[in-house]
Amino acid sequence: MPNGEPFINKPVPGADQYYPLNDPAIGTPLPIKAYPQNAKVPLLFQPLTIRGITFKNRIWVSPMCQYSSDNGHATDWHLVHLGGYATRGVGAICVEASSVTPEGRISPEDSGIWDDSHIPGFKRIVDFSHAHGTLIGIQLGHAGRKASTLAPSVHTNAAKTRRAPKRTADIEDNGWPGDVVGPSAISFAEGYPDPKAMQAEDFVRIEEAFVAAVERCKKIGFDFIELHAAHGYLLHEFVSPLSNNRTDEYGGSLENRLRYPLRIIERVRKAWDKPLFVRISATDWAEGPEKGDNGEWRYWGLEQSKVYVGEMKKLDVDLVDCSTGGNWDKQDIPLVPGYQVPFAEGLKKAHPDIPVTAVGLITDPKQAEEILQSGKADAIFLARELLRNPHWAMYAAQELGVAIKPSNQYERAWMSVLTAKPVPN
Numbered sequence: 062m063p064n065g066e067p068f069i070n071k072p073v074p075g076a077d078q079y080y081p082l083n084d085p086a087i088g089t090p091l092p093i094k095a096y097p098q099n100a101k102v103p104l105l106f107q108p109l110t111i112r113g114i115t116f117k118n119r120i121w122v123s124p125m126c127q128y129s130s131d132n133g134h135a136t137d138w139h140l141v142h143l144g145g146y147a148t149r150g151v152g153a154i155c156v157e158a159s160s161v162t163p164e165g166r167i168s169p170e171d172s173g174i175w176d177d178s179h180i181p182g183f184k185r186i187v188d189f190s191h192a193h194g195t196l197i198g199i200q201l202g203h204a205g206r207k208a209s210t211l212a213p214s215v216h217t218n219a220a221k222t223r224r225a226p227k228r229t230a231d232i233e234d235n236g237w238p239g240d241v242v243g244p245s246a247i248s249f250a251e252g253y254p255d256p257k258a259m260q261a262e263d264f265v266r267i268e269e270a271f272v273a274a275v276e277r278c279k280k281i282g283f284d285f286i287e288l289h290a291a292h293g294y295l296l297h298e299f300v301s302p303l304s305n306n307r308t309d310e311y312g313g314s315l316e317n318r319l320r321y322p323l324r325i326i327e328r329v330r331k332a333w334d335k336p337l338f339v340r341i342s343a344t345d346w347a348e349g350p351e352k353g354d355n356g357e358w359r360y361w362g363l364e365q366s367k368v369y370v371g372e373m374k375k376l377d378v379d380l381v382d383c384s385t386g387g388n389w390d391k392q393d394i395p396l397v398p399g400y401q402v403p404f405a406e407g408l409k410k411a412h413p414d415i416p417v418t419a420v421g422l423i424t425d426p427k428q429a430e431e432i433l434q435s436g437k438a439d440a441i442f443l444a445r446e447l448l449r450n451p452h453w454a455m456y457a458a459q460e461l462g463v464a465i466k467p468s469n470q471y472e473r474a475w476m477s478v479l480t481a482k483p484v485p486n
C-alpha cells in the first residue's frame with residue numbers, strides 16, 4: 062500500500078447499520094491548521110460539560126410535541142424528524158414532552174413512556190442519534206389539568222375549514238376528560254377539562270410513574286432527562302397560586318407549593334445519575350406585582366422561581382431550562398426577540414453556579430452568541446427556528462465565520478463554511 066492505510070469510508074464502530082464515521086463529530090470545529098479562522102471559536106460552538114457528559118456545542122433542540130405518537134409510541138416520523146437534527150450539527154436533542162402516565166398526555170397523540178412497549182421506538186432514535194455523535198435526552202412530564210386536549214392542528218386546521226368550539230378532547234375524540242387531575246379542581250379556561258383535585262393515591266401513583274419512566278430512560282440509553290415543570294402542566298400547576306388553592310401541605314405557602322415538584326425532582330435525581338435538567342416557567346405573565354401588599358404571592362414569578370432553583374440546587378439538579386407562561390389563559394406576553402432571556406439572566410444572577418439555558422424567539426446566530434457571551438445563559442434551546450431550518454447549526458457557522466464539520470454526506474452543500482480564511486481580528 063503506497064500511502065499506508067487504505068482509503069476506506071470508515072463505519073461508525075458498534076453501530077447497528079453501516080453509517081460513515083464523521084471525524085471530527087458533526088457540529089464541531091475543524092482543525093485550526095486547515096482553517097485559521099477557527100483560532101476564535103464562538104461560544105455557540107464550544108463544548109459544555111455537565112456531570113461528566115460533554116455536549117459538543119451549545120445549540121440544542123428544544124422539546125417539541127409532534128402529536129404523532131401511536132398510543133404513546135414513537136413512529137418513523139420521530140426517527141426522521143429527530144434523526145434529521147442528529148445529522149445536522151446540533152449539540153443536543155430533547156425529545157418532546159413524554160407522559161409518564163396515559164392520562165398525563167396533553168393530547169391523545171402525545172408521546173408516552175408509561176409502558177415498556179415504548180422503549181424500542183425511542184431506542185431506535187437514540188441509537189441513530191448516537192451513531193451520528195449527537196446526545197439525546199427526553200422531557201418527562203404530566204399535563205395535569207391541561208391533559209386530554211385536542212392537538213392544535215385538530216382544533217383548527219390550516220385550511221381554516223374546521224374549528225373546534227372547545228379545547229377538550231372528549232371520549233369520542235379519543236380523550237379522557239373524566240380522568241384529568243390537577244392540584245385543585247380549577248379548570249385552565251373555558252372549554253378545557255374540569256380537573257379533579259389530586260388525592261393521596263394520585264400523589265403516589267404519579268410520583269412512582271416518574272421513577273418508572275426513569276428506569277425506561279436507562280434502558281433506552283438517553284443521555285439526559287429534562288423534567289417538564291413549565292407551561293402550566295402538572296408541576297407548574299402545583300407551584301402557582303393561580304392553579305393551586307389546596308389547604309393541605311401541598312398548597313398555600315411557597316414551601317408547601319414547592320413540596321410535590323421537589324419530591325418528584327428528588328426521586329428522579331436519586332434514580333438517574335446522568336444530567337438532570339428542569340424546565341420551568343419563570344413567570345405566569347399575570348397582571349400586577351408577583352407579591353401583593355399583604356405579603357402574599359399572587360401568582361408565580363421570577364422571585365419565587367429563584368427560591369425554587371435554590372431548592373433544586375440542593376437536590377443536585379444539573380441545569381435549569383428557563384421558559385415562561387402557559388398557566389394563565391389571559392397571559393400577555395411581549396413577543397419580542399429573546400423575550401424570555403431576561404428571566405434566564407435573572408436566574409443566573411441569583412444562582413451563578415448552576416447552568417441555565419435560554420429559549421424563546423432566538424433565531425439569529427449573532428443574537429444567540431451575544432446571549433452566551435454576555436453570560437445570560439450557558440446554552441440555547443431553539444424550537445420553531447429549527448423547524449423552519451433544521452440546518453441552523455451549519456447556517457450559524459456560516460454567519461459567525463467558523464469552520465464547523467457538516468455530515469460527510471452534506472459537505473458539498475457547505476463549501477462556504479469549508480473554505481479556509483485568515484485569523485479574525
Ligand SMILES: Cc1cc2nc3c(=O)[nH]c(=O)nc-3n(C[C@H](O)[C@H](O)[C@H](O)COP(=O)(O)O)c2cc1C
Nearest residue numbers: 123124125126157158420421422423443444445446
Ligand atoms: C410545535 C411545538 C411543540 C412544542 N412542544 C413542547 C414540549 O413538548 N415541551 C416544551 O417544554 N415546550 C414545547 N414547546 C415550546 C418550545 O420548546 C419553545 O420553548 C418555544 O416554542 C419557544 O421557543 P422558539 O421561539 O424557539 O420556538 C413547543 C413548541 C412548538 C412550536
